[in-house]
Amino acid sequence: MKFEEELAKVFLSEGAIIISLWALFSSDLGIFGIIDIFLLLAFGALIPFTMFFDYLVLPFFTSIFGIVEIPAEGYEITKKQDAIIKYINGVYYAIGYLGASIYEYVLRREEPEENLEGRFIQGLELWERAIGSIKFPIKFSIISFQRDLVAARRELEEQRDYWEYRLSKEMQATMPNAMEIDNIQRKIRILDVKLNRMSAGEKPLGVLMYASVYACGLSKEAALKNLESAIKEATVTLGNALDLKITRLSGRDLRNAFLFEYVIPPSEKELDAFL
Amino acid sequence: MQKRDILFYSVLVLSILCSLLVLGFILYLPTIVKFILILLSGIFAFFAYFSFKFDYIVLTFLTQKNKRIKTGGQRYWFSPTGDVLVTKIGNTFYASVFLRIHSYSSYTEKTDEEKVEFVRLWEKAIGSSEQPVSFSSLIAYINRESYISAINDKLLRAQHAYEEAKQQGAKEEELERLRGEVAMWKNILDHIKAVPSRNQLSIVVVTQKGDNEEAAIANVKTVASNLAVNLSAILGVEVTQLNQHEIETCIEPEKIMPSSEVLIK
Numbered sequence: 001m002k003f004e005e006e007l008a009k010v011f012l013s014e015g016a017i018i019i020s021l022w023a024l025f026s027s028d029l030g031i032f033g034i035i036d037i038f039l040l041l042a043f044g045a046l047i048p049f050t051m052f053f054d055y056l057v058l059p060f061f062t063s064i065f066g067i068v069e070i071p072a073e074g075y076e077i078t079k080k081q082d083a084i085i086k087y088i089n090g091v092y093y094a095i096g097y098l099g100a101s102i103y104e105y106v107l108r109r110e111e112p113e114e115n116l117e118g119r120f121i122q123g124l125e126l127w128e129r130a131i132g133s134i135k136f137p138i139k140f141s142i143i144s145f146q147r148d149l150v151a152a153r154r155e156l157e158e159q160r161d162y163w164e165y166r167l168s169k170e171m172q173a174t175m176p177n178a179m180e181i182d183n184i185q186r187k188i189r190i191l192d193v194k195l196n197r198m199s200a201g202e203k204p205l206g207v208l209m210y211a212s213v214y215a216c217g218l219s220k221e222a223a224l225k226n227l228e229s230a231i232k233e234a235t236v237t238l239g240n241a242l243d244l245k246i247t248r249l250s251g252r253d254l255r256n257a258f259l260f261e262y263v264i265p266p267s268e269k270e271l272d273a274f275l
Numbered sequence: 276m277q278k279r280d281i282l283f284y285s286v287l288v289l290s291i292l293c294s295l296l297v298l299g300f301i302l303y304l305p306t307i308v309k310f311i312l313i314l315l316s317g318i319f320a321f322f323a324y325f326s327f328k329f330d331y332i333v334l335t336f337l338t339q340k341n342k343r344i345k346t347g348g349q350r351y352w353f354s355p356t357g358d359v360l361v362t363k364i365g366n367t368f369y370a371s372v373f374l375r376i377h378s379y380s381s382y383t384e385k386t387d388e389e390k391v392e393f394v395r396l397w398e399k400a401i402g403s404s405e406q407p408v409s410f411s412s413l414i415a416y417i418n419r420e421s422y423i424s425a426i427n428d429k430l431l432r433a434q435h436a437y438e439e440a441k442q443q444g445a446k447e448e449e450l451e452r453l454r455g456e457v458a459m460w461k462n463i464l465d466h467i468k469a470v471p472s473r474n475q476l477s478i479v480v481v482t483q484k485g486d487n488e489e490a491a492i493a494n495v496k497t498v499a500s501n502l503a504v505n506l507s508a509i510l511g512v513e514v515t516q517l518n519q520h521e522i523e524t525c526i527e528p529e530k531i532m533p534s535s536e537v538l539i540k
Contacts, residue, residue, distance in 0.1 A: 006327075006328070009283060009323075009324055009327050009328075010324060012283075012287060012323075013287065013320050013321065013323050013324040014320075016287055016290040016291055016294070016316065016319070016320035016323065017317060017320045017321075019290075019291055019294040019295075019316070020290070020293070020294045020313055020316040020317050020320065022294070022298070023294040023295075023297040023298050023309075023312075023313055023316070024297075024313050026297075026298060026301060027297060027301055027306075027309050027313075029306055029309060029310055029313075030306070032306060032307070032309075032310035033310075035310070036310060036313045036314060036317075039314060039317055040313070040317040043317040043318065043320060043321040044317075044320075046321055047320070047321055047324050050321075050324060050325060050328055051324075051328070054328060054329075057325075058329055058332070061325075061329075062332070065342070066342050067332065067336065067342055067343075067344060068342060068343045068344070069332065069344055069346055070343060070344065070345040070346065070347070071346055071347045072347040072348070072349070072350035073347075073348060073349055073350060074350070075350070076343070086528055086529070088529050089529065089534055090534075091529070091534045093528035093529055093532070094528075095528055123394075124390065124393075124394060125383060128381070128383055131412070131414060131475065134414060136532075137413075137414055137415050137416060137473075137531045137532045138413075138414050139411050139412070139413040139414070139525075139531075140411065140412045141409050141410065141411040141412075142401070142409070142410045142411075143407055143408070143409045143410075144401045144402065144404075144407065144408055144409075144410065145406070145407035145408075146402070146404075146405060203402055205401070205402055214528050214531050214532055215532075216528070216532055216534075251329075252329075255331075260409065261526045262350075262351055262360050262362065262371055262480070262522075262526050263362055263364070263369045263371055263482050264371065264407050264408065264409045264480055264481065264482040265407060265482070266369075266406055266407065266482050266483050266484050267406070267407065268407065271407055
Protein backbone atom coordinates (compact mmCIF):
# COMPACT_ATOMS: atom_id res chain seq x y z
CA MET A 1 0.00 0.00 0.00
CA LYS A 2 1.48 3.33 -1.04
CA PHE A 3 2.06 5.84 1.74
CA GLU A 4 0.69 8.75 -0.34
CA GLU A 5 -2.48 6.82 -1.19
CA GLU A 6 -3.00 5.94 2.46
CA LEU A 7 -2.36 9.51 3.55
CA ALA A 8 -4.96 10.77 1.05
CA LYS A 9 -7.54 8.40 2.57
CA VAL A 10 -6.65 9.65 6.07
CA PHE A 11 -7.23 13.26 4.96
CA LEU A 12 -10.54 12.37 3.30
CA SER A 13 -11.75 10.59 6.44
CA GLU A 14 -10.64 13.52 8.59
CA GLY A 15 -12.53 15.78 6.16
CA ALA A 16 -15.69 13.79 6.87
CA ILE A 17 -15.07 14.26 10.62
CA ILE A 18 -14.76 18.04 10.08
CA ILE A 19 -18.09 18.08 8.21
CA SER A 20 -19.63 16.19 11.16
CA LEU A 21 -18.19 18.78 13.55
CA TRP A 22 -19.63 21.57 11.36
CA ALA A 23 -23.06 19.89 11.54
CA LEU A 24 -22.63 19.53 15.27
CA PHE A 25 -21.72 23.17 15.88
CA SER A 26 -24.64 24.29 13.68
CA SER A 27 -27.09 22.36 15.88
CA ASP A 28 -27.87 23.12 19.47
CA LEU A 29 -27.66 19.69 21.11
CA GLY A 30 -26.88 20.67 24.72
CA ILE A 31 -25.37 17.80 26.71
CA PHE A 32 -25.65 15.52 23.65
CA GLY A 33 -23.46 18.00 21.78
CA ILE A 34 -20.69 17.69 24.36
CA ILE A 35 -20.82 13.87 24.12
CA ASP A 36 -20.70 14.10 20.32
CA ILE A 37 -17.69 16.46 20.39
CA PHE A 38 -15.69 14.01 22.49
CA LEU A 39 -16.69 11.05 20.35
CA LEU A 40 -15.94 12.83 17.05
CA LEU A 41 -12.55 13.96 18.35
CA ALA A 42 -11.84 10.38 19.45
CA PHE A 43 -12.72 9.04 15.99
CA GLY A 44 -10.61 11.80 14.43
CA ALA A 45 -7.63 10.76 16.53
CA LEU A 46 -8.24 7.05 15.89
CA ILE A 47 -7.80 7.47 12.12
CA PRO A 48 -4.09 8.49 12.11
CA PHE A 49 -3.53 6.13 15.06
CA THR A 50 -4.83 3.25 12.89
CA MET A 51 -2.51 4.33 10.09
CA PHE A 52 0.64 4.15 12.21
CA PHE A 53 -0.31 1.53 14.79
CA ASP A 54 -2.31 -0.92 12.67
CA TYR A 55 -0.62 -3.81 14.47
CA LEU A 56 -2.39 -2.68 17.68
CA VAL A 57 -5.75 -1.68 16.18
CA LEU A 58 -6.52 -4.82 14.14
CA PRO A 59 -5.83 -7.35 16.94
CA PHE A 60 -7.99 -5.19 19.24
CA PHE A 61 -10.94 -5.39 16.84
CA THR A 62 -10.53 -9.08 15.98
CA SER A 63 -10.31 -9.89 19.71
CA ILE A 64 -13.44 -7.86 20.52
CA PHE A 65 -15.52 -9.36 17.72
CA GLY A 66 -13.97 -12.83 18.10
CA ILE A 67 -12.89 -12.91 14.46
CA VAL A 68 -10.64 -15.78 13.43
CA GLU A 69 -9.03 -15.42 10.02
CA ILE A 70 -8.31 -18.42 7.84
CA PRO A 71 -5.48 -17.31 5.52
CA ALA A 72 -5.24 -20.68 3.77
CA GLU A 73 -6.84 -24.11 4.01
CA GLY A 74 -5.78 -25.79 7.24
CA TYR A 75 -4.41 -22.63 8.87
CA GLU A 76 -5.96 -20.02 11.11
CA ILE A 77 -4.73 -16.70 12.46
CA THR A 78 -5.42 -16.23 16.16
CA LYS A 79 -7.79 -13.51 17.39
CA LYS A 80 -4.78 -11.52 18.60
CA GLN A 81 -3.40 -11.70 15.02
CA ASP A 82 0.08 -12.61 16.23
CA ALA A 83 0.30 -16.34 15.48
CA ILE A 84 -0.83 -18.89 12.91
CA ILE A 85 -2.21 -22.26 13.99
CA LYS A 86 -2.29 -25.50 12.05
CA TYR A 87 -4.00 -28.65 13.29
CA ILE A 88 -2.83 -31.90 11.75
CA ASN A 89 -2.59 -35.52 12.93
CA GLY A 90 -3.84 -34.67 16.43
CA VAL A 91 -1.18 -32.01 17.01
CA TYR A 92 -1.56 -28.22 17.03
CA TYR A 93 1.34 -26.36 15.45
CA ALA A 94 1.84 -22.64 16.12
CA ILE A 95 3.94 -20.34 13.95
CA GLY A 96 5.05 -16.90 15.08
CA TYR A 97 7.09 -14.34 13.18
CA LEU A 98 9.72 -11.89 14.33
CA GLY A 99 10.82 -8.88 12.33
CA ALA A 100 14.49 -7.92 12.52
CA SER A 101 15.92 -4.50 11.80
CA ILE A 102 19.43 -3.14 12.12
CA TYR A 103 20.00 -0.58 14.86
CA GLU A 104 20.75 2.82 13.40
CA TYR A 105 24.00 3.76 15.08
CA VAL A 106 24.50 7.40 14.05
CA LEU A 107 28.21 7.45 14.94
CA ARG A 108 28.86 4.25 13.01
CA ARG A 109 27.02 5.50 9.92
CA GLU A 110 28.85 8.81 9.99
CA GLU A 111 32.29 7.36 9.37
CA PRO A 112 33.31 5.01 6.56
CA GLU A 113 33.22 1.43 7.88
CA GLU A 114 36.15 0.88 10.21
CA ASN A 115 37.41 -2.49 11.38
CA LEU A 116 34.96 -4.15 9.01
CA GLU A 117 36.86 -7.41 9.04
CA GLY A 118 36.80 -7.66 12.83
CA ARG A 119 33.07 -7.05 12.85
CA PHE A 120 32.54 -9.72 10.17
CA ILE A 121 34.47 -12.30 12.17
CA GLN A 122 32.74 -11.51 15.44
CA GLY A 123 29.28 -11.30 13.88
CA LEU A 124 29.33 -14.72 12.27
CA GLU A 125 30.85 -16.38 15.31
CA LEU A 126 28.02 -15.00 17.40
CA TRP A 127 25.54 -16.17 14.77
CA GLU A 128 26.86 -19.73 14.86
CA ARG A 129 26.79 -19.72 18.64
CA ALA A 130 23.21 -18.39 18.65
CA ILE A 131 22.06 -21.05 16.21
CA GLY A 132 23.74 -23.73 18.32
CA SER A 133 22.04 -22.59 21.50
CA ILE A 134 18.48 -22.46 20.12
CA LYS A 135 16.75 -25.75 20.94
CA PHE A 136 13.56 -25.31 18.91
CA PRO A 137 12.96 -25.10 15.15
CA ILE A 138 13.54 -21.65 13.72
CA LYS A 139 14.03 -20.15 10.28
CA PHE A 140 15.93 -16.91 9.81
CA SER A 141 15.33 -15.35 6.40
CA ILE A 142 16.82 -12.42 4.53
CA ILE A 143 15.07 -11.14 1.42
CA SER A 144 17.54 -9.10 -0.58
CA PHE A 145 16.69 -6.98 -3.59
CA GLN A 146 18.68 -4.59 -5.72
CA ARG A 147 17.39 -1.06 -5.56
CA ASP A 148 17.19 1.15 -8.63
CA LEU A 149 20.62 2.85 -8.65
CA VAL A 150 19.46 6.10 -10.27
CA ALA A 151 16.43 6.47 -8.00
CA ALA A 152 18.45 5.64 -4.86
CA ARG A 153 21.16 8.15 -5.82
CA ARG A 154 18.63 10.86 -6.65
CA GLU A 155 16.89 10.26 -3.33
CA LEU A 156 20.16 10.70 -1.40
CA GLU A 157 21.15 13.79 -3.41
CA GLU A 158 17.78 15.39 -2.77
CA GLN A 159 18.18 14.73 0.94
CA ARG A 160 21.69 16.19 0.84
CA ASP A 161 20.46 19.33 -0.97
CA TYR A 162 17.74 19.79 1.64
CA TRP A 163 20.19 19.55 4.56
CA GLU A 164 22.67 21.87 2.75
CA TYR A 165 19.87 24.44 2.46
CA ARG A 166 18.99 24.00 6.16
CA LEU A 167 22.68 24.40 7.08
CA SER A 168 23.13 27.61 5.08
CA LYS A 169 19.92 29.01 6.63
CA GLU A 170 21.10 28.15 10.12
CA MET A 171 24.55 29.68 9.46
CA GLN A 172 22.99 32.94 8.22
CA ALA A 173 20.74 33.24 11.26
CA THR A 174 21.40 36.14 13.62
CA MET A 175 21.85 33.70 16.53
CA PRO A 176 23.16 30.43 15.00
CA ASN A 177 22.48 27.34 17.10
CA ALA A 178 25.79 25.45 17.38
CA MET A 179 24.10 22.16 18.31
CA GLU A 180 21.71 22.35 15.38
CA ILE A 181 24.61 23.13 12.98
CA ASP A 182 26.56 20.16 14.35
CA ASN A 183 23.52 17.91 13.94
CA ILE A 184 22.94 19.00 10.32
CA GLN A 185 26.62 18.58 9.46
CA ARG A 186 26.51 15.05 10.86
CA LYS A 187 23.50 14.24 8.67
CA ILE A 188 25.33 15.59 5.62
CA ARG A 189 28.39 13.46 6.43
CA ILE A 190 26.20 10.33 6.69
CA LEU A 191 24.70 11.07 3.27
CA ASP A 192 28.20 11.73 1.86
CA VAL A 193 29.39 8.33 3.06
CA LYS A 194 26.43 6.67 1.35
CA LEU A 195 26.94 8.63 -1.88
CA ASN A 196 30.69 7.87 -1.93
CA ARG A 197 30.02 4.16 -1.48
CA MET A 198 27.59 4.27 -4.38
CA SER A 199 30.13 6.16 -6.53
CA ALA A 200 32.72 3.49 -5.72
CA GLY A 201 30.47 0.94 -7.43
CA GLU A 202 28.55 -0.44 -4.47
CA LYS A 203 25.04 -1.40 -5.49
CA PRO A 204 22.23 -0.10 -3.26
CA LEU A 205 20.74 -3.22 -1.73
CA GLY A 206 17.46 -3.45 0.11
CA VAL A 207 17.19 -6.08 2.81
CA LEU A 208 14.19 -7.45 4.67
CA MET A 209 14.86 -9.74 7.63
CA TYR A 210 12.48 -11.90 9.61
CA ALA A 211 12.47 -15.13 11.58
CA SER A 212 9.82 -17.85 11.76
CA VAL A 213 9.48 -19.65 15.07
CA TYR A 214 7.64 -22.97 15.39
CA ALA A 215 6.09 -24.70 18.39
CA CYS A 216 3.51 -27.41 18.96
CA GLY A 217 1.21 -28.84 21.59
CA LEU A 218 -1.69 -31.22 22.09
CA SER A 219 -4.08 -28.29 22.47
CA LYS A 220 -4.23 -24.87 20.85
CA GLU A 221 -3.45 -23.17 24.18
CA ALA A 222 -0.45 -25.43 24.81
CA ALA A 223 0.93 -24.76 21.32
CA LEU A 224 0.53 -20.99 21.78
CA LYS A 225 2.10 -21.14 25.24
CA ASN A 226 5.10 -23.04 23.86
CA LEU A 227 5.32 -20.54 21.02
CA GLU A 228 5.39 -17.63 23.49
CA SER A 229 8.38 -19.06 25.35
CA ALA A 230 10.16 -19.94 22.09
CA ILE A 231 9.60 -16.41 20.78
CA LYS A 232 10.94 -14.87 23.99
CA GLU A 233 14.07 -16.99 23.76
CA ALA A 234 14.56 -16.27 20.04
CA THR A 235 14.11 -12.52 20.60
CA VAL A 236 16.85 -12.43 23.22
CA THR A 237 19.23 -14.82 21.44
CA LEU A 238 18.98 -13.30 17.95
CA GLY A 239 18.87 -9.74 19.22
CA ASN A 240 22.03 -10.14 21.27
CA ALA A 241 23.95 -12.30 18.84
CA LEU A 242 23.28 -10.27 15.71
CA ASP A 243 22.88 -6.84 17.28
CA LEU A 244 19.41 -6.56 15.77
CA LYS A 245 16.22 -4.95 16.92
CA ILE A 246 13.70 -7.81 17.08
CA THR A 247 9.95 -7.16 17.11
CA ARG A 248 7.03 -9.57 16.98
CA LEU A 249 4.98 -9.33 13.79
CA SER A 250 1.20 -9.20 13.77
CA GLY A 251 -1.70 -8.30 11.49
CA ARG A 252 -0.72 -7.53 7.90
CA ASP A 253 2.99 -8.11 8.60
CA LEU A 254 2.21 -11.59 9.91
CA ARG A 255 0.25 -12.42 6.75
CA ASN A 256 3.10 -11.14 4.57
CA ALA A 257 5.70 -13.18 6.46
CA PHE A 258 3.46 -16.25 6.10
CA LEU A 259 3.31 -15.64 2.35
CA PHE A 260 7.03 -14.85 2.00
CA GLU A 261 7.80 -18.38 3.23
CA TYR A 262 7.08 -19.59 -0.30
CA VAL A 263 6.49 -16.52 -2.52
CA ILE A 264 9.06 -13.74 -2.83
CA PRO A 265 7.63 -10.72 -4.69
CA PRO A 266 9.59 -10.80 -7.97
CA SER A 267 10.37 -7.06 -8.11
CA GLU A 268 11.12 -4.18 -5.74
CA LYS A 269 7.89 -2.49 -6.82
CA GLU A 270 5.79 -5.53 -5.92
CA LEU A 271 7.61 -5.94 -2.63
CA ASP A 272 6.74 -2.32 -1.80
CA ALA A 273 3.11 -2.99 -2.73
CA PHE A 274 3.00 -5.96 -0.32
CA LEU A 275 4.52 -3.98 2.51
CA MET B 276 -11.01 1.22 -9.07
CA GLN B 277 -10.26 -1.53 -6.58
CA LYS B 278 -12.89 -3.10 -4.32
CA ARG B 279 -11.37 -1.46 -1.25
CA ASP B 280 -11.59 2.00 -2.86
CA ILE B 281 -15.27 1.42 -3.67
CA LEU B 282 -15.90 0.35 -0.07
CA PHE B 283 -13.99 3.36 1.26
CA TYR B 284 -15.89 5.91 -0.83
CA SER B 285 -19.28 4.25 -0.16
CA VAL B 286 -18.80 4.43 3.61
CA LEU B 287 -17.41 7.96 3.35
CA VAL B 288 -20.47 9.08 1.38
CA LEU B 289 -22.66 7.58 4.13
CA SER B 290 -20.75 9.62 6.70
CA ILE B 291 -21.16 12.86 4.74
CA LEU B 292 -24.85 12.09 4.08
CA CYS B 293 -25.50 11.79 7.82
CA SER B 294 -23.91 15.22 8.41
CA LEU B 295 -25.78 16.78 5.47
CA LEU B 296 -29.06 15.40 6.78
CA VAL B 297 -28.46 17.20 10.06
CA LEU B 298 -27.48 20.42 8.24
CA GLY B 299 -30.39 20.22 5.80
CA PHE B 300 -33.11 19.46 8.34
CA ILE B 301 -31.60 21.30 11.28
CA LEU B 302 -34.89 22.86 12.34
CA TYR B 303 -37.08 19.81 11.82
CA LEU B 304 -35.11 16.96 13.36
CA PRO B 305 -35.44 16.17 17.06
CA THR B 306 -32.26 16.55 19.18
CA ILE B 307 -31.83 12.82 19.75
CA VAL B 308 -32.00 12.08 16.00
CA LYS B 309 -29.40 14.79 15.29
CA PHE B 310 -27.21 13.34 18.06
CA ILE B 311 -27.44 9.85 16.54
CA LEU B 312 -26.85 11.09 12.97
CA ILE B 313 -23.72 13.04 13.95
CA LEU B 314 -22.45 10.07 15.93
CA LEU B 315 -23.08 7.79 12.95
CA SER B 316 -21.26 10.18 10.61
CA GLY B 317 -18.18 9.96 12.91
CA ILE B 318 -18.39 6.17 13.08
CA PHE B 319 -18.71 5.93 9.29
CA ALA B 320 -15.76 8.32 8.77
CA PHE B 321 -13.56 6.09 10.93
CA PHE B 322 -14.97 2.89 9.45
CA ALA B 323 -14.27 4.20 5.91
CA TYR B 324 -10.55 4.37 6.66
CA PHE B 325 -10.63 1.15 8.72
CA SER B 326 -12.26 -0.75 5.83
CA PHE B 327 -9.67 0.66 3.41
CA LYS B 328 -6.77 -0.31 5.66
CA PHE B 329 -8.03 -3.80 6.53
CA ASP B 330 -9.98 -4.45 3.36
CA TYR B 331 -9.09 -8.15 3.27
CA ILE B 332 -10.75 -8.67 6.68
CA VAL B 333 -13.69 -6.26 6.33
CA LEU B 334 -14.71 -7.36 2.82
CA THR B 335 -14.65 -11.06 3.67
CA PHE B 336 -16.35 -10.44 7.02
CA LEU B 337 -19.16 -8.54 5.28
CA THR B 338 -19.61 -11.13 2.51
CA GLN B 339 -19.22 -14.28 4.63
CA LYS B 340 -21.08 -12.98 7.72
CA ASN B 341 -19.20 -15.48 9.86
CA LYS B 342 -16.70 -15.03 12.68
CA ARG B 343 -14.35 -17.52 11.03
CA ILE B 344 -13.50 -15.62 7.89
CA LYS B 345 -11.71 -17.29 5.03
CA THR B 346 -9.32 -14.91 3.25
CA GLY B 347 -7.43 -17.54 1.26
CA GLY B 348 -7.98 -20.94 -0.31
CA GLN B 349 -5.43 -23.56 -1.26
CA ARG B 350 -2.05 -22.32 -0.03
CA TYR B 351 -0.06 -23.69 -2.96
CA TRP B 352 0.35 -26.65 -5.24
CA PHE B 353 3.24 -28.22 -7.14
CA SER B 354 4.11 -28.36 -10.83
CA PRO B 355 3.74 -31.80 -12.49
CA THR B 356 7.52 -32.27 -12.13
CA GLY B 357 7.17 -31.66 -8.38
CA ASP B 358 10.07 -29.25 -8.08
CA VAL B 359 8.28 -25.92 -8.54
CA LEU B 360 5.78 -24.51 -6.05
CA VAL B 361 2.90 -22.62 -7.63
CA THR B 362 0.35 -20.27 -6.11
CA LYS B 363 -2.22 -17.77 -7.37
CA ILE B 364 -2.70 -14.30 -5.93
CA GLY B 365 -5.49 -12.32 -7.59
CA ASN B 366 -5.26 -13.20 -11.26
CA THR B 367 -1.50 -13.72 -11.29
CA PHE B 368 0.33 -17.02 -10.98
CA TYR B 369 3.53 -17.11 -8.94
CA ALA B 370 6.03 -19.96 -9.22
CA SER B 371 8.84 -20.48 -6.71
CA VAL B 372 11.95 -22.62 -6.82
CA PHE B 373 13.77 -23.68 -3.66
CA LEU B 374 17.55 -24.19 -3.87
CA ARG B 375 19.72 -25.75 -1.20
CA ILE B 376 23.29 -24.61 -0.59
CA HIS B 377 25.38 -27.59 0.53
CA SER B 378 27.89 -25.95 2.83
CA TYR B 379 29.16 -28.30 5.51
CA SER B 380 32.18 -26.49 6.96
CA SER B 381 31.85 -24.80 10.32
CA TYR B 382 32.66 -21.13 10.51
CA THR B 383 34.44 -21.43 13.84
CA GLU B 384 36.97 -23.86 12.33
CA LYS B 385 38.18 -21.26 9.80
CA THR B 386 41.16 -18.94 10.18
CA ASP B 387 40.56 -15.17 10.40
CA GLU B 388 41.46 -14.67 6.71
CA GLU B 389 39.14 -17.50 5.67
CA LYS B 390 36.36 -16.03 7.77
CA VAL B 391 36.67 -12.61 6.09
CA GLU B 392 36.79 -14.24 2.68
CA PHE B 393 33.76 -16.38 3.55
CA VAL B 394 31.73 -13.30 4.53
CA ARG B 395 32.81 -11.41 1.41
CA LEU B 396 31.72 -14.32 -0.77
CA TRP B 397 28.35 -14.45 0.95
CA GLU B 398 27.93 -10.72 0.54
CA LYS B 399 28.70 -11.11 -3.16
CA ALA B 400 26.25 -14.01 -3.41
CA ILE B 401 23.46 -12.02 -1.75
CA GLY B 402 23.99 -9.08 -4.10
CA SER B 403 24.40 -11.25 -7.21
CA SER B 404 20.74 -11.59 -8.18
CA GLU B 405 18.84 -8.92 -10.05
CA GLN B 406 15.53 -10.24 -8.67
CA PRO B 407 14.55 -10.28 -5.00
CA VAL B 408 15.85 -13.50 -3.47
CA SER B 409 15.26 -14.99 -0.03
CA PHE B 410 18.17 -16.58 1.83
CA SER B 411 17.08 -18.69 4.80
CA SER B 412 18.80 -20.66 7.47
CA LEU B 413 16.43 -23.29 8.80
CA ILE B 414 16.92 -25.39 11.90
CA ALA B 415 14.51 -28.31 11.73
CA TYR B 416 14.13 -31.57 13.60
CA ILE B 417 15.21 -34.69 11.75
CA ASN B 418 12.40 -37.19 11.38
CA ARG B 419 13.73 -40.32 13.09
CA GLU B 420 10.38 -42.12 13.18
CA SER B 421 11.56 -45.23 11.30
CA TYR B 422 14.82 -45.35 13.25
CA ILE B 423 13.01 -45.09 16.61
CA SER B 424 10.46 -47.66 15.47
CA ALA B 425 13.30 -50.07 14.53
CA ILE B 426 14.92 -49.65 17.97
CA ASN B 427 11.51 -50.11 19.62
CA ASP B 428 11.00 -53.37 17.68
CA LYS B 429 14.37 -54.61 18.90
CA LEU B 430 13.44 -53.73 22.48
CA LEU B 431 10.12 -55.58 22.20
CA ARG B 432 11.84 -58.59 20.65
CA ALA B 433 14.41 -58.65 23.46
CA GLN B 434 11.65 -58.34 26.11
CA HIS B 435 9.71 -61.18 24.44
CA ALA B 436 12.82 -63.39 24.33
CA TYR B 437 13.48 -62.69 28.02
CA GLU B 438 9.89 -63.55 29.04
CA GLU B 439 9.98 -66.74 26.96
CA ALA B 440 13.31 -67.81 28.43
CA LYS B 441 12.00 -67.10 31.93
CA GLN B 442 8.89 -69.26 31.37
CA GLN B 443 10.97 -72.11 29.92
CA GLY B 444 13.23 -72.04 32.99
CA ALA B 445 16.42 -71.05 31.20
CA LYS B 446 19.77 -70.85 33.02
CA GLU B 447 20.53 -67.83 35.16
CA GLU B 448 23.44 -66.77 32.86
CA GLU B 449 21.13 -66.81 29.83
CA LEU B 450 18.49 -64.81 31.70
CA GLU B 451 21.14 -62.32 32.80
CA ARG B 452 22.30 -61.89 29.19
CA LEU B 453 18.73 -61.29 27.98
CA ARG B 454 18.08 -58.84 30.85
CA GLY B 455 21.19 -56.96 29.78
CA GLU B 456 20.00 -56.84 26.18
CA VAL B 457 16.62 -55.42 27.25
CA ALA B 458 18.35 -52.80 29.40
CA MET B 459 20.69 -51.89 26.52
CA TRP B 460 17.86 -51.27 24.01
CA LYS B 461 15.86 -49.41 26.65
CA ASN B 462 18.81 -47.12 27.37
CA ILE B 463 19.40 -46.48 23.68
CA LEU B 464 15.72 -45.65 23.15
CA ASP B 465 15.61 -43.31 26.17
CA HIS B 466 18.77 -41.59 24.97
CA ILE B 467 17.37 -41.05 21.46
CA LYS B 468 14.04 -39.81 22.76
CA ALA B 469 15.61 -37.36 25.21
CA VAL B 470 16.66 -34.73 22.66
CA PRO B 471 15.45 -34.35 19.06
CA SER B 472 18.21 -34.35 16.44
CA ARG B 473 18.47 -31.11 14.54
CA ASN B 474 19.47 -30.31 11.01
CA GLN B 475 20.57 -26.95 9.62
CA LEU B 476 19.64 -26.15 6.01
CA SER B 477 20.65 -23.13 3.91
CA ILE B 478 17.84 -22.43 1.48
CA VAL B 479 17.43 -19.90 -1.31
CA VAL B 480 13.98 -19.08 -2.70
CA VAL B 481 13.30 -17.23 -5.93
CA THR B 482 9.88 -16.43 -7.42
CA GLN B 483 8.66 -15.35 -10.83
CA LYS B 484 5.17 -14.56 -12.02
CA GLY B 485 3.20 -15.19 -15.17
CA ASP B 486 -0.26 -14.81 -16.67
CA ASN B 487 -0.66 -18.57 -16.51
CA GLU B 488 0.88 -21.41 -14.55
CA GLU B 489 3.14 -22.62 -17.38
CA ALA B 490 4.57 -19.14 -18.05
CA ALA B 491 5.35 -18.59 -14.36
CA ILE B 492 7.04 -22.02 -14.11
CA ALA B 493 9.11 -21.43 -17.26
CA ASN B 494 10.21 -17.97 -16.04
CA VAL B 495 11.24 -19.17 -12.60
CA LYS B 496 13.13 -22.17 -13.95
CA THR B 497 15.30 -19.90 -16.11
CA VAL B 498 15.98 -17.48 -13.25
CA ALA B 499 16.63 -20.31 -10.76
CA SER B 500 19.12 -22.13 -12.98
CA ASN B 501 21.09 -18.90 -13.51
CA LEU B 502 21.00 -18.18 -9.78
CA ALA B 503 22.14 -21.72 -8.92
CA VAL B 504 25.10 -21.41 -11.32
CA ASN B 505 26.02 -17.98 -9.89
CA LEU B 506 25.80 -19.11 -6.26
CA SER B 507 27.72 -22.28 -6.96
CA ALA B 508 30.48 -20.32 -8.72
CA ILE B 509 30.69 -17.60 -6.07
CA LEU B 510 30.53 -19.81 -2.99
CA GLY B 511 32.31 -22.81 -4.48
CA VAL B 512 29.75 -25.25 -3.12
CA GLU B 513 27.09 -27.51 -4.59
CA VAL B 514 23.66 -25.89 -5.10
CA THR B 515 20.75 -28.23 -5.76
CA GLN B 516 17.08 -27.75 -6.49
CA LEU B 517 14.69 -29.16 -3.88
CA ASN B 518 11.88 -31.56 -4.75
CA GLN B 519 8.30 -31.49 -3.44
CA HIS B 520 9.02 -33.44 -0.25
CA GLU B 521 12.08 -31.31 0.55
CA ILE B 522 10.21 -28.05 -0.13
CA GLU B 523 7.47 -29.12 2.29
CA THR B 524 10.17 -29.82 4.88
CA CYS B 525 11.13 -26.14 4.61
CA ILE B 526 7.68 -24.60 4.98
CA GLU B 527 5.21 -26.96 6.63
CA PRO B 528 5.39 -26.94 10.45
CA GLU B 529 4.52 -30.64 10.80
CA LYS B 530 7.53 -31.49 8.60
CA ILE B 531 9.83 -28.99 10.33
CA MET B 532 8.99 -30.50 13.71
CA PRO B 533 7.62 -34.01 13.08
CA SER B 534 5.22 -35.28 15.73
CA SER B 535 7.41 -38.36 16.22
CA GLU B 536 10.13 -36.01 17.48
CA VAL B 537 8.11 -33.70 19.68
CA LEU B 538 5.63 -36.09 21.27
CA ILE B 539 7.80 -39.11 22.01
CA LYS B 540 8.79 -37.70 25.36
